[in-house]
Amino acid sequence: MARRKRFALLAEFGVLLALVAEGAIFAALSPYFFTPENILNVSLQTSIIAIIAAGMTFVILTAGIDLSVGSVVAFTGVIATALLQLDLPFAAALGVAVLAGICIGTLSGAVAGLLVTKLNITPFIVTLALMTIWRGAAFLFTDGRPIWDLPEEFSTLAGARVLEVPVPTIVMLAVFAVGYIVLTRTPFGRYVYAVGGNREAARLAGIRTDRVIIGVYMLCGFLAAVSGILLASRLNSGQPNAGLMYELDVIAAVVVGGTSLFGGRGSIVGTFVGAMLIGVLRNGLNLLNVSSYLQMIFVGAVILLAVALDRFR
Amino acid sequence: MLPLLEMRSIRKEYPGVLALDGVDFEVFPGEVHCLLGENGAGKSTLMKILAGALAADAGSILLEGSEVAIDSPTAAQALGIGMIYQDFKLVPELSAAENIMLGHEPRSAGGYFLDRHATGVKAASVLKDLGEEIPMNVPVRSLSLARRQFVEIAKALSREVKILILDEPSVSLTSHELANLFEAVRKLKAFGVGVVYISHRLEEIFEIGDRITVLRDGKKVGTAGVSGAKKADLIRWMVGRELSGEYPRRRKDAGDELLRLEHVAGGIVHGADLVLSKGEVLGLGGLAGAGRTELARIIFGTGPLEGGRILFDGEEIRPRSPRSAIDMGIGYLSEDRNSEGLLLQMSVRENMTLSSMNAVTKGLFIDKKLERGACDRFIRQLSIKTPDMERKVDELSGGNRQKVILARWLMTNSRVLIFDEPTAGIDVGVKFEIYSLIDTLAAGGMGVIVISSDLNELLGISDRIAVMSGGTITGVLRRGEATQERVMELAMSEVQTGSRTR
Numbered sequence: 001m002a003r004r005k006r007f008a009l010l011a012e013f014g015v016l017l018a019l020v021a022e023g024a025i026f027a028a029l030s031p032y033f034f035t036p037e038n039i040l041n042v043s044l045q046t047s048i049i050a051i052i053a054a055g056m057t058f059v060i061l062t063a064g065i066d067l068s069v070g071s072v073v074a075f076t077g078v079i080a081t082a083l084l085q086l087d088l089p090f091a092a093a094l095g096v097a098v099l100a101g102i103c104i105g106t107l108s109g110a111v112a113g114l115l116v117t118k119l120n121i122t123p124f125i126v127t128l129a130l131m132t133i134w135r136g137a138a139f140l141f142t143d144g145r146p147i148w149d150l151p152e153e154f155s156t157l158a159g160a161r162v163l164e165v166p167v168p169t170i171v172m173l174a175v176f177a178v179g180y181i182v183l184t185r186t187p188f189g190r191y192v193y194a195v196g197g198n199r200e201a202a203r204l205a206g207i208r209t210d211r212v213i214i215g216v217y218m219l220c221g222f223l224a225a226v227s228g229i230l231l232a233s234r235l236n237s238g239q240p241n242a243g244l245m246y247e248l249d250v251i252a253a254v255v256v257g258g259t260s261l262f263g264g265r266g267s268i269v270g271t272f273v274g275a276m277l278i279g280v281l282r283n284g285l286n287l288l289n290v291s292s293y294l295q296m297i298f299v300g301a302v303i304l305l306a307v308a309l310d311r312f313r
Numbered sequence: 314m315l316p317l318l319e320m321r322s323i324r325k326e327y328p329g330v331l332a333l334d335g336v337d338f339e340v341f342p343g344e345v346h347c348l349l350g351e352n353g354a355g356k357s358t359l360m361k362i363l364a365g366a367l368a369a370d371a372g373s374i375l376l377e378g379s380e381v382a383i384d385s386p387t388a389a390q391a392l393g394i395g396m397i398y399q400d401f402k403l404v405p406e407l408s409a410a411e412n413i414m415l416g417h418e419p420r421s422a423g424g425y426f427l428d429r430h431a432t433g434v435k436a437a438s439v440l441k442d443l444g445e446e447i448p449m450n451v452p453v454r455s456l457s458l459a460r461r462q463f464v465e466i467a468k469a470l471s472r473e474v475k476i477l478i479l480d481e482p483s484v485s486l487t488s489h490e491l492a493n494l495f496e497a498v499r500k501l502k503a504f505g506v507g508v509v510y511i512s513h514r515l516e517e518i519f520e521i522g523d524r525i526t527v528l529r530d531g532k533k534v535g536t537a538g539v540s541g542a543k544k545a546d547l548i549r550w551m552v553g554r555e556l557s558g559e560y561p562r563r564r565k566d567a568g569d570e571l572l573r574l575e576h577v578a579g580g581i582v583h584g585a586d587l588v589l590s591k592g593e594v595l596g597l598g599g600l601a602g603a604g605r606t607e608l609a610r611i612i613f614g615t616g617p618l619e620g621g622r623i624l625f626d627g628e629e630i631r632p633r634s635p636r637s638a639i640d641m642g643i644g645y646l647s648e649d650r651n652s653e654g655l656l657l658q659m660s661v662r663e664n665m666t667l668s669s670m671n672a673v674t675k676g677l678f679i680d681k682k683l684e685r686g687a688c689d690r691f692i693r694q695l696s697i698k699t700p701d702m703e704r705k706v707d708e709l710s711g712g713n714r715q716k717v718i719l720a721r722w723l724m725t726n727s728r729v730l731i732f733d734e735p736t737a738g739i740d741v742g743v744k745f746e747i748y749s750l751i752d753t754l755a756a757g758g759m760g761v762i763v764i765s766s767d768l769n770e771l772l773g774i775s776d777r778i779a780v781m782s783g784g785t786i787t788g789v790l791r792r793g794e795a796t797q798e799r800v801m802e803l804a805m806s807e808v809q810t811g812s813r814t815r
Contacts, residue, residue, distance in 0.1 A: 187670035197656040206639040
């Protein structure tokens with residue numbers, strides 16, 4: 001047991017080690033990198049992707065995938081911002097906007113889950129279609145133009161800080177803490193691993209596999225909506241092209257974090273570290289004035305490297 | 314006569330385990346040499362070395378008297394050594410003919426194109442040598458397991474095989490299919506092929522084998538001619554101790570009626586009537602395709618119940634899913650433990666409690682202490698051999714895996730348990746333990762249904778045996794009146810398909 005545990009720890013450690021090494025390199029190259037301000041800045045920049053990645057971890061653990069998250073971010077963003085323009089007191093408008101956004105995201109997940117389980121369509125196709133549908137809906141709804149003129153207080157939602165820590169960072173940490181507990185301490189979490197490991201065996205063990213699968217897509221949609229609202233607040237507008245290609249960044253974070261695309265294996269802690277690894281890389285390269293074109297190549301290389309290392313687990 | 318194959322002082326060490334300790338093994342042309350031993354005894358390791366899938370640390374291999382180096386499966390194939398694994402290595406989408414000729418397909422037009430016609434002709438001639446007729450133009454995935462096995466054998470034969478290794482070929486076969494397999498093996502013998510036959514079933518070995526070599530803990534215990542060998546001796550060689558008897562003896566009278574099927578129909582099953590009492594072990598016999606597993610699955614809620622009634626404790630039930638069946642107190646141990654039972658990437662603990670999470674959950678959270686306690690109890694009660702409960706189940710032997718699943722069902726407080734081929738691929742020693750457990754469960758008042766293709770097992774453990782053929786129950790035999798012949802007779806009886814309700 002000791003040997004196995006140590007091995008598993010080492011594997012988890014691997015990504016963490018990479019993150020530490022990466023941090024050390026950037027700290028050496030840029031004096032500004034290792035300042036509290038910059039660390040908080042990285043966490044803020046990464047939070048939007050990381051929050052969705054937490055949900056995506058659940059989906060991928062069941063051997064699924066959700067490509068629609070980026071479009072859900074956009075659609076919830078434009079709907080929420082449009083509702084904020086209603087002639088209501090700000091608190092009420094915000095409540096309606098947030099609730100509506102979250103309902104849309106969760107519902108989108110429910111639709112995906114239902115199509116995956118009841119019609120037995122592969123998750124890739126289902127969410128690819130939803131990705132296009134929600135993106136189209138966002139453009140249609142806004143006529144292709146961003147929604148501006150929002151109550152000023154809205155931008156403080158994501159812009160505010162509690163004890164110097166940005167609100168999105170706090171949301172992110174809370175999401176991961178709860179996600180970790182759900183995945184490791186609750187029957188639902190156990191079932192997620194079981195369904196991803198072998199859906200038929202899980203079903204024969206009496207697990208209501210359909211419910212578990214619908215549940216993970218709802219969770220992922222919910223978290224995409226949370227990110228969508230936070231992003232809209234940061235941009236102080238509803239952008240129909242917000243969250244473009246987010247699905248790829250999110251999946252990269254999950255995979256770099258060691259979760260298997262075949263399901264059944266992985267952890268949400270890994271996803272957190274994976275998201276940070278990519279976030280720190282972007283931030284560090286920015287500080288070093290590396291061109292954004294070159295950055296893309298770096299990020300791709302790191303993804304390959306992380307996954308290649310994972311093969312040795 | 315010169316041996317066809319000689320393996321001398323083969324040694325193989327894994328970190329911490331001496332898998333093979335100087336093993337000698339030889340095969341003569343036209344001989345069926347059976348390899349016997351518990352799981353972990355070294356049979357598979359020895360054969361993998363012969364087939365080039367593993368490299369030996371020391372020792373030599375002589376083929377027809379001259380030393381050969383077998384450093385890859387390709388090298389083994391080139392030398393005429395073929396191995397048929399338990400899980401076949403066929404391409405499911407290709408036809409039987411294409412599979413048989415895979416890798417050395419006849420070509421046409423200067424070698425650039427496949428010659429389909431010649432492929433079919435050559436494959437057919439190989440199959441004809443085996444005396445088997447198999448539809449050649451359908452994908453092999455649509456063939457029965459038995460037929461796929463013949464395709465495998467034909468595939469090996471098409472390569473001029475000198476030595477053919479059959480690794481537990483009978484696991485998925487019915488008695489009838491087994492007879493066909495034996496026919497094929499006899500033909501191979503006639504061609505002068507040396508056959509290595511690995512099996513846990515002694516009856517088969519006595520029927521088909523010429524000599525038997527027994528391995529235990531990586532050492533060769535002995536080799537004996539089949540004609541002079543005694544079953545009890547062989548078992549003692551394998552396990553190093555005398556078994557008190559092959560089947561446990563308990564037996565109380567069966568109690569009240571627990572489960573009753575009245576004219577149950579669904580899928581290929583039709584008109585099935587059956588009664589199971591508390592404290593009874595009911596054997597379910599029949600050939601593959603007779604509908605035994607299908608019937609079990611209807612009871613377990615995964616097959617369609619299209620007609621008839623199921624009564625549990627006198628009340629009609631309609632299990633619609635495994636979950637609903639489990640909640641009613643019914644459990645099912647699939648014949649395919651690894652893909653339909655266990656979650657191989659999960660721990661012993663997680664596998665055990667998977668069906669009864671509510672029992673180890675307090676509020677929203679799993680109570681680790683409660684969970685560990687429950688696992689601990691069952692590991693001891695079923696004497697599951699695992700270093701600890703956090704071990705992944707794929708590190709456990711077949712017998713212990715079966716016990717882990719059994720523990721899962723015991724945790725759900727099942728009152729009816731259906732075992733589908735409970736000892737397939739399990740060591741002789743552990744088999745006895747499984748029988749004892751089944752026996753104990755029944756003695757405790759549970760109703761147990763055991764589906765088995767092993768006639769001896771069926772006769773040995775059942776209080777009554779229901780036999781299926783053509784999707785329905787053709788007869789029920791009480792202990793005492795059941796014999797192999799009577800079971801087989803019922804299993805092969807013709808069924809009027811006009812009465813099917815579909």
